[in-house]
Amino acid sequence: MAEYKVVVEKDYLVFASGHFITYTDTCETLHGHNYRARAELEGDLDANSYVWDFVTLKRVMRRLVDELE
Numbered sequence: 001m002a003e004y005k006v007v008v009e010k011d012y013l014v015f016a017s018g019h020f021i022t023y024t025d026t027c028e029t030l031h032g033h034n035y036r037a038r039a040e041l042e043g044d045l046d047a048n049s050y051v052w053d054f055v056t057l058k059r060v061m062r063r064l065v066d067e068l069e
Contacts, residue, residue: 005042006051008061013037015068037065 018032039061043051 003042004045004051005040006054006057007038007040008054008057009036009038010058010061013061013065015065017068037061 014034014036016032016034018030020030021028039057041052041057045051
């Protein structure tokens with residue numbers, strides 16, 4: 001059985017997140033981490049021979065990452 005998938009992994013799908021941890025008597029220094037988002041969808045092909053519309057998936061991923069910035 002054939003397996004089909006579409007993957008979106010772009011340089012602009014990046015966001016940063018900052019945090020610190022507080023302990024009983026001290027507080028960790030505020031610091032952050034950078035994350036790269038990636039989507040991988042698998043499934044059967046539709047009538048247009050798509051697993052999912054690649055252009056739509058890129059737009060959705062961009063919107064989600066933009067909300068995290």
